[in-house]
């Protein structure tokens with residue numbers, strides 16, 4: 429795709445030598461002019477010469493138009509975004525807007541505005557221009573009459589550097605800035621399905637969870653972040669080894685340990701949209717395929733509570749047998765995820781969550797299916813300190829910390845429960861005292877449960893013991909009976 433058109437394109441070396449010889453001639457002419465030309469006309473003559481010199485200066489101008497053919501010009505779009513960070517005190521007019529769903533103000537150059545950027549010592553002059561195409565060509569049939577473009581001017585000798593490094597840098601910076609500004613989307617099934625056909629409906633994903641706010645084992649958190657970083661960087665690697673560019677995560681743990689929060693943290697970290705696939709609501713394999721094909725690249729597909737959302741019949745049950753009423757099969761899901769879905773898109777992440785890993789179908793747990801199994805566990809002391817600093821702004825030691833640490837070792841309490849307790853008061857002491865009470869109560873419940881369980885086990889043991897004794901007694905009785913029968917058979921006179 430030709431993204432630029434250029435003006436004045438003679439070779440750099442020929443222009444440079446022309447420039448040098450012209451500069452030398454002007455110097456010579458200036459010294460002669462001082463002697464030969466009278467003072468009043470000297471300035472006029474010199475400025476006329478400068479004008480001629482200027483029109484021949486070895487500058488190159490890239491013209492970056494808004495569209496290239498039928499599609500938008502990516503360099504133009506990138507320049508629009510990038511240049512709003514370069515607006516200086518010399519800029520006189522800028523355009524400001526905000527869309528209803530946008531997070532921040534959008535700032536753009538106004539037509540006719542110029543600005544200067546520097547890249548590795550190279551001076552780059554930008555200018556934003558609009559021309560009325562109807563004025564130039566009254567027969568132009570296009571309804572829009574305004575043609576918008578940027579001009580980027582620099583010294584001809586930097587042509588390679590600008591095209592090879594600076595323009596890619598502008599594209600990259602603009603991508604990063606767009607990512608920062610982007611409002612993430614959360615897609616769910618449309619409300620009128622199945623009457624209206626299946627499709628995704630989106631709302632803004634404004635879940636504030638981030639890796640910083642997530643209470644989880646620090647090593648595990650770092651491992652997840654490293655894994656995500658490696659994944660997004662490895663486009664070429666996946667291509668080289670012939671694998672679809674996708675990554676699967678299985679998040680498991682009790683309710684309230686942060687599985688959904690981790691999904692949101694991943695989405696916020698990568699700036700990926702989230703597709704929340706409620707399997708229980710999908711009736712047929714064909715609908716599932718349609719949904720999966722409707723997901724975009726650079727997105728996260730989440731299937732929550734995989735153990736209980738839907739009773740997916742597995743391959744063994746459907747093979748050769750009558751199809752179930754619900755026509756969605758586990759094989760349909762897994763085949764599609766491994767096959768067509770992942771090979772027709774890029775940078776796909778799929779996440780399954782469950783409260784009961786042990787109840788999952790082995791087909792889901794097979795090596796190679798989910799790349800990383802992440803255990804979200806009950807609140808640890810480290811997790812509690814993070815929550816305390818987030819919820820109560822406590823950054824130093826507190827006299828209740830020791831007690832809380834001991835209690836947390838002996839209780840199973842979820843981060844969700846701890847967080848809820850910390851939210852009950854803005855006063856640090858009151859909130860922490862409330863948490864201590866909660867933990868003590870939980871410990872007591874745990875102890876009681878344990879005692880109850882022990883009692884049950886003891887009773888069971890006793891019952892089994894009694895049964896065993898009874899059966900031993902029975903066995904003995906039978907054995908005695910048999911032996912006396914045998915004896916009486918051998919010596920009938922004795923009995």
Ligand SMILES: Nc1ncnc2c1ncn2[C@@H]1O[C@H](COP(=O)(O)OP(=O)(O)OP(=O)(O)O)[C@@H](O)[C@H]1O
Pocket residue numbers: 641642643644681682683684685686687688689690783804843844845847
């Ligand atoms: N690890 C955590 N770190 C920080 N906050 C947490 C964590 N776990 C839970 N929370 C808090 O509890 C709320 C509920 O947690 P979340 O929905 O992520 O749990 P879950 O594991 O997905 O539960 P479920 O299994 O019921 O879906 C979150 O909105 C968050 O405020």
Ligand SMILES: [Mg+2]
Pocket residue numbers: 687688689732781
């Ligand atoms: Mg959840």
